[in-house]
Amino acid sequence: MGTTAAVLTAEGLRYRYGETVALDGVDLGVDPGECVALLGPNGAGKSTLVTLAVGLLTPQQGTVRILGSDPRRAATRRRLGVAQQTLGFPNTLTVHELVTGAAVRGGLRAAAAGPVLDELGLADLRRRRVAKLSGGQKQRVQLAMALVTEPALLVLDEPTVGLDTVARRHFWQILARRREQGTAVLVTTHLIEESAAVADRVVVLDRGRVLADAPPDELVTRLPDRTVTVRTGLDRSELEQLPGVLSVTPEHELSRIQTRSPEDLLRVLLDRDPHLSDLRVQDAGLEEAVLALTDRADEGTDATGTDGGYGRDGSQRAAEVTG
Amino acid sequence: MNAGLTVRVFGVELRDELRAIVREPTSLFFSILMPVGFFVLFNLLYGHDTTQGISAGTAMVATFGTYGVITVAALQPGIGVAQDRDLGWLRMKRVSAVPIGISLGAKAMAALLYGVGVLLLMGVAAAAFGTLHASVWAMLRVALVLLLGTVPFTLISVAVGLRFRTNATIALLNALLFPLAVLSGLWIPIQFLPHVMRQIAKFLPTYHLAQLGLSQLGHGPVLLHVLALLLTTLGAAGVAVMAYRHARI
Ligand SMILES: Nc1ncnc2c1ncn2[C@@H]1O[C@H](COP(=O)(O)OP(=O)(O)OP(=O)(O)O)[C@@H](O)[C@H]1O
Numbered sequence A: 001m002g003t004t005a006a007v008l009t010a011e012g013l014r015y016r017y018g019e020t021v022a023l024d025g026v027d028l029g030v031d032p033g034e035c036v037a038l039l040g041p042n043g044a045g046k047s048t049l050v051t052l053a054v055g056l057l058t059p060q061q062g063t064v065r066i067l068g069s070d071p072r073r074a075a076t077r078r079r080l081g082v083a084q085q086t087l088g089f090p091n092t093l094t095v096h097e098l099v100t101g102a103a104v105r106g107g108l109r110a111a112a113a114g115p116v117l118d119e120l121g122l123a124d125l126r127r128r129r130v131a132k133l134s135g136g137q138k139q140r141v142q143l144a145m146a147l148v149t150e151p152a153l154l155v156l157d158e159p160t161v162g163l164d165t166v167a168r169r170h171f172w173q174i175l176a177r178r179r180e181q182g183t184a185v186l187v188t189t190h191l192i193e194e195s196a197a198v199a200d201r202v203v204v205l206d207r208g209r210v211l212a213d214a215p216p217d218e219l220v221t222r223l224p225d226r227t228v229t230v231r232t233g234l235d236r237s238e239l240e241q242l243p244g245v246l247s248v249t250p251e252h253e254l255s256r257i258q259t260r261s262p263e264d265l266l267r268v269l270l271d272r273d274p275h276l277s278d279l280r281v282q283d284a285g286l287e288e289a290v291l292a293l294t295d296r297a298d299e300g301t302d303a304t305g306t307d308g309g310y311g312r313d314g315s316q317r318a319a320e321v322t323g
Numbered sequence B: 001m002n003a004g005l006t007v008r009v010f011g012v013e014l015r016d017e018l019r020a021i022v023r024e025p026t027s028l029f030f031s032i033l034m035p036v037g038f039f040v041l042f043n044l045l046y047g048h049d050t051t052q053g054i055s056a057g058t059a060m061v062a063t064f065g066t067y068g069v070i071t072v073a074a075l076q077p078g079i080g081v082a083q084d085r086d087l088g089w090l091r092m093k094r095v096s097a098v099p100i101g102i103s104l105g106a107k108a109m110a111a112l113l114y115g116v117g118v119l120l121l122m123g124v125a126a127a128a129f130g131t132l133h134a135s136v137w138a139m140l141r142v143a144l145v146l147l148l149g150t151v152p153f154t155l156i157s158v159a160v161g162l163r164f165r166t167n168a169t170i171a172l173l174n175a176l177l178f179p180l181a182v183l184s185g186l187w188i189p190i191q192f193l194p195h196v197m198r199q200i201a202k203f204l205p206t207y208h209l210a211q212l213g214l215s216q217l218g219h220g221p222v223l224l225h226v227l228a229l230l231l232t233t234l235g236a237a238g239v240a241v242m243a244y245r246h247a248r249i
């Protein structure tokens, strides 16, 4: 974990809800100023891990420490800025009242709310009651409440849900800025590619286990998959028969082919189709890398039983973006 | 948490609670309009009668006043706690390291202030109808007794709110409140109730509270009522502690 004292350390965390194992031995560390993205399919255990980290649940096995002390202690929690996955505010309060309230509860002056409201584009909505906000606006209020106390560690559980493209881009910028100021960040998200741009490290969780914990680039290069895009006369079923092909996705006039051995594929492909054009070979993205990891973990288990697996079609992400 | 911060956080919590009361019209209706409305109605009808040496209008400040403060104390904090739990707001406060006792204390305090408002409205109405025949000092004593007497009801209310969801809390607390009001002679003077009901009343804390209020306006025993209320408060505190220990926030 480097030489500086870690902001968050989790060791051997296990947690089960009755029969359901949510966390099955998780180790995790976040250093000061580090941004860690926690990725994984629905039900992977992300929220459970986050809830343990902020001291709302007690580990059944293992330990969590925030700045060296127990997050179940109130004094420790005061160092955290938290946005939970399920948010709820009393409908009777306004945006301004909620954020100033959060500032005072965090031991700051109410005036601290002003700059944060500006930063999150909530200044115009400050007099509005939260009941009359859109989902994305509420999400921003929650974020403002987490940021206003200038925490040592931000713990954000799916903060981008419901944000539009502009707000989302803005959100990642805000995170990047806070990180530069030395705030550590632990963020769960399904927006894999977007998180890769900001995260120093990506932790992939599946069924309560850490499948990978590495910088995003490293995860991508670790994955041997390549994407070969071509314009070809061969149809999809013919392409799927070629050596080393994992999957084929038609894209307008082009075909996107996933493969682990692009050289072997190209040799055969050029041989079969003399008219082949528009050839492009790319690394797989982080999303592909994460999918490959979770898919590999699924192997040998009943495919129908993988509730909430990402699935190769990326429908998980599509749902998130339109949400 | 140092004392200064505790006070400031309590201030924020109390302000939020008062806002919730003022900005929520349904709570205003059930907790102010109904008791004060009943009070006004009965005052207009019977306010000038005399019972046991005091004007009925004056006595009603004690009986309807009991009903008024009890309604607020029994409904407001518990429903608030249940709502906050359902919303995840209480969780949010726990994350931001607000001691849960401060949140609950602010709810109790807000209900108490609300009760003061109800009593004030009743006092003003009675004075306006010319049915108020008691010294200011006596009225203040009545108010103090009634407000202190809300403590066990606040405790029970919070206990229910910590245990049940919002809808169940509303139903349960109202189910508790209604028979207490009827059987303790808060609406209809106790001497007009059938014998059986009067016997039952002796076991109800609301009866003792109303009687203690009335005793401040004329004469009558005090000790028995005080003892009954103290016992109730102890029991209610026990229930509240149990609920708090087993609460899922
Ligand atoms: N309160 C609960 N009671 C019972 N089971 C639960 C509870 N909360 C979560 N679980 C189960 O624990 C597992 C992990 O859930 P968790 O909420 O941590 O997943 P997640 O990674 O946050 O998923 P998502 O991406 O959908 O938010 C799931 O199988 C879930 O069904």
Ligand SMILES: [Mg+2]
Pocket: A046, A047, A048, A085, A157
């Ligand atoms: Mg979750």
